[in-house]
Amino acid sequence: MDKKLDKLIAAHEADIHAAPAHVVQQWHSAIDEAAALERGRVPAPAPRWHPTSFFWGMAVTAALAIGIGIGFFVTDGNGPPAGSQGPMVASTTPQSEIVPAAFTRGLQVHLRDSRQQIASLDQGADRTTLVLQLIEQNRMFETAADQNNAPKLARVLRAFEPILLQLAATDIAPEDAEALRAQLAFELNVMLTKLASESSDDSQTT
Amino acid sequence: MNTLAKLLVIAAGLTLSATSMAQSEAPDDAEELKLAALEALITAPPERALPLVNKVLAGDSSIDVKERALFILSQIEAPEAQATLLRFAREEEGELQAEAIRMLGIGGDKEALATLGEIYQAGDHEVRDAILEAYLIAGDKQAVFEIAANADNEDDFEEAVDMLGAMGARDELRELRSRAGMSDNLINAYAISGDLDTLRELALDDSNIELQAQAIEAMGIVGGDQVNTTLVEIYQGATSDEIREAALDGLLISGHDAGVLELYRASENSAEKKELLERLVMMGSDDVWTIIDSALE
Numbered sequence: 078m079d080k081k082l083d084k085l086i087a088a089h090e091a092d093i094h095a096a097p098a099h100v101v102q103q104w105h106s107a108i109d110e111a112a113a114l115e116r117g118r119v120p121a122p123a124p125r126w127h128p129t130s131f132f133w134g135m136a137v138t139a140a141l142a143i144g145i146g147i148g149f150f151v152t153d154g155n156g157p158p159a160g161s162q163g164p165m166v167a168s169t170t171p172q173s174e175i176v177p178a179a180f181t182r183g184l185q186v187h188l189r190d191s192r193q194q195i196a197s198l199d200q201g202a203d204r205t206t207l208v209l210q211l212i213e214q215n216r217m218f219e220t221a222a223d224q225n226n227a228p229k230l231a232r233v234l235r236a237f238e239p240i241l242l243q244l245a246a247t248d249i250a251p252e253d254a255e256a257l258r259a260q261l262a263f264e265l266n267v268m269l270t271k272l273a274s275e276s277s278d279d280s281q282t283t
Numbered sequence: 284m285n286t287l288a289k290l291l292v293i294a295a296g297l298t299l300s301a302t303s304m305a306q307s308e309a310p311d312d313a314e315e316l317k318l319a320a321l322e323a324l325i326t327a328p329p330e331r332a333l334p335l336v337n338k339v340l341a342g343d344s345s346i347d348v349k350e351r352a353l354f355i356l357s358q359i360e361a362p363e364a365q366a367t368l369l370r371f372a373r374e375e376e377g378e379l380q381a382e383a384i385r386m387l388g389i390g391g392d393k394e395a396l397a398t399l400g401e402i403y404q405a406g407d408h409e410v411r412d413a414i415l416e417a418y419l420i421a422g423d424k425q426a427v428f429e430i431a432a433n434a435d436n437e438d439d440f441e442e443a444v445d446m447l448g449a450m451g452a453r454d455e456l457r458e459l460r461s462r463a464g465m466s467d468n469l470i471n472a473y474a475i476s477g478d479l480d481t482l483r484e485l486a487l488d489d490s491n492i493e494l495q496a497q498a499i500e501a502m503g504i505v506g507g508d509q510v511n512t513t514l515v516e517i518y519q520g521a522t523s524d525e526i527r528e529a530a531l532d533g534l535l536i537s538g539h540d541a542g543v544l545e546l547y548r549a550s551e552n553s554a555e556k557k558e559l560l561e562r563l564v565m566m567g568s569d570d571v572w573t574i575i576d577s578a579l580e
Contacts, residue, residue, distance in 0.1 A: 232389045236420045256347075263318060263351050267325050271358060274326045 178276070180225040185272050187218050191237075192265040195258055198244075204254075208245040212238060233268060237261065314348060321351050329361040337367065350382045357386035365392055372402055381413040388417030396423055403430060411439065415446045428455040441468040448472030457481060467497060474501035483513065496529035503536030511539040518546060531562060540568035547574065 191211055198204045215234055222231035243249065244257045321339065324332045332355070339352040353371065356364045368390065371383030384402070387395045396418070403414045418426045424447065431443035445468060447456050453476050460469060460481070473481045482505065485498035499517055502510045514537065518530035534542050540563060547559040560578065563571045 228391065229389075232391050232420050232422070235422070236385060236389050239416055239419075259347070260350070263322065264354055266322050267354060267358065270322060271325045 180221065180227065181272055181276060184218055184222070184230065185269060185276075187214060188265050188269050188272070191215070192262060192269070195244075195261050195265070198254075198258065205245045205247055208241055212241050212245070215241065230268075233264075237264070314345060317344065317348050318351055321348070321355055324355050325358055329359045329364070332359055333361060333363055336364075340367070340371075346378055349379055353379070353382050353386050357389045365390060365395060369395055369398060372399065377409075381409060384410070384413040384417045385420065388420035391421045396421055396426060400426060400429065408438075412442070415442060419446055419450060422450070424450050424452040424455050428452065428458065431455075431459055441466070444468045444472045445475075448475035451476045453478045453481075470494065470497050470501050471504075473498075474504035477505055479505050479507075479510065486513075486517065492523065492525055496525050499526065499529040500532045500536065503533035506537040510537055511542050514539065515542045515545065519549075531558070535562055535566060538566065540566040540570070544568060544570055544574075 191214070194207060194211060198207060215237055219231050219234040219238075222228070222234060240257050240261055244254060244261075249257075317339075321336070324335060327335075336352050336355050336359070340349055340356075344352075353368065356368055365387075368383050368386050371379055372387055374380075375383060384399060387399060399414045399417055403411055406414065415427060415430070418424075427443050427446050427450065431440055431447065434440035434443060444456070444459065444466070447459075448471065453473075456469065456472050456476060456478065470482070470485065473485075479502070482498050482502050486495060486502060488498075489495055499514070502514060511534070514530050514533045518527055518534070521527040521530060531543070543559055543562050543566065547556060547563065550556050550559060556578075560571070560574060563574065
C-alpha cells in the first residue's frame with residue numbers, strides 16, 4: 078500500500094496541471110450548471126451539499142471560475158485546445174466587473190474546505206489520499222487564479238503545495254505533520270480573513 | 284468594532300501573551316493568543332500592522348510565531364514589508380531565513396527575486412533549496428534556468444533541472460540541452476515537463492545507447508496513446524536487449540497492459556513470453572489469468 082501511495086505522490090510531484098478525464102467531465106458539468114444559473118433559466122438547486130464536501134466545493138468553484146468566461150481548460154497553460162467547444166457562458170461580460178468577485182467567492186469555498194479537511198486529517202493511508210486530492214484542487218484554483226489576473230493569489234496557492242506534499246508523505250513523523258497542519262491552518266485562515274475583508278470593502282464602496 | 288479598537292485588541296493580545304508566559308501560564312495558550320492576534324492583523328492598514336509585526340519579529344517569540352509573522356508581512360502591500368523580508372532572507376539563518384525566502388517567492392517582486400539569486404550564490408544547501416522553491420512559487424523559470432546554466436557542480440545543476448521539470452519549463456530545458464549536454468536528470472525533467480517531442484527525438488537517437496534507453500523508458504512517464512503506440516513499435520523494432528527492455532519498462536510505467544499483451548501474443552519465443560508474462564502480472568492485467576490458463580495447458 079505504501080509503495081502505491083509513494084508512486085501516487087511521485088506522480089503528483091511530476092504532474093503539472095493534468096487533471097483526470099472524469100474530473101474534467103465534472104468541471105464541464107459544473108460549467109453547464111453555472112451557465113444555466115447565469116442565464117437565469119433554471120432555479121438554483123437546493124443546497125444539498127455540505128460545506129466540507131470536496132466534490133461540490135470543487136464543482137461550484139470551478140463553475141464560478143470557469144463559467145464566467147475565463148476560458149480555463151486543462152491544457153498546457155496556453156489556452157483552450159484547438160477545436161474545444163467548452164461553454165463560454167458570460168464571455169461578453171466585462172471581466173473586471175464580475176470575475177474577481179465570483180472567483181473570490183469560489184476561492185473562499187476552496188480555502189474553507191481545505192482548512193476543514195486539514196483539521197480533520199488522520200494519520201495513515203487515507204490522509205495521504207486526501208492530501209493528494211487537496212493538491213489536485215489547489216492546482217486547479219492556482220491555474221484559475223492566474224487566468225483571473227490574480228497572480229498574487231496564484232503564488233500563495235502555489236506556496237501551499239510543497240507543504241501539502243510534505244504532509245502527504247507516508248513516512249512523516251506525527252509531530253512534523255502537526256506542525257505542517259498548524260502552518261497551513263494559519264495561512265489558510267489569514268487568506269480567508271483577507272479575502273473576506275476585501276470583499277467587505279468592495280461591497281461597501283459599491 | 285472600528286479599526287483602532289481592533290488594533291488595540293490585537294496589540295493587547297500580542298503583549299498579554301508575553302505576560303501570560305511570564306506568569307507560568309501554559310505556553311501553548313499564550314502562543315495561541317499571539318497567533319490569533321497576528322492573524323487578525325491582516326485586516327489592519329499597513330501603517331498600523333507593520334510596527335506590530337516588526338515588534339513580534341524583533342522580540343523573543345518562538346520560531347513558529349515569527350514564521351507566521353513573516354507570512355503576514357508577505358501579505359502587506361508596503362515596501363517596508365518587502366525590505367524586512369529581504370533582511371531576514373539575507374541575515375537570518377535556518378528556518379526563519381528559509382521562510383523569509385518562501386515569502387519573497389509569494390511576493391513575486393522582481394527585484395527581490397533577483398536578490399535571491401545573489402543569496403543563492405552564498406547560501407548552503409538548505410538555502411539553495413529554499414530559493415529554488417521560492418522561484419517555483421513565483422513561477423520564475425528564467426531564474427531557475429540561470430541557476431542550472433551557471434551551476435558549477437552536478438548537484439546544483441540536477442536540482443535546478445528537476446525544478447524546471449516541475450515547472451513545465453520545456454523551452455528552458457531544451458536550451459539546457461544545447462548548453463550543458465545531456466544528462467539523466469535532464470531526460471527525467473523532459474518527461475516530467477511532458478516534452479514528448481524531445482523525448483521521442485532522444486529515443487530514436489542511437490548515438491548513446493544508455494541515454495537512448497533512458498529516454499525510451501521516460502516516455503512511459505508522459506504516457507498516453509501516442510506514447511503507447513511508439514513504445515510498442517520501439518520494442519518490435521529493437522535490435523538490442525537494452526532497448527527492448529527499456530521499451531518494456533516504458534510500457535510498464537505507462538500502464539499499457541494491452542500493448543504488452545499484444546506483444547505476448549505475437550511472440551513465439553518462450554523466454555520472451557515468460558518475461559512478458561511476468562510484466563503482465565506486475566501490471567495487474569485482467570487478461571493475465573487467461574494467459575496463465577492457456578500457458579498451463
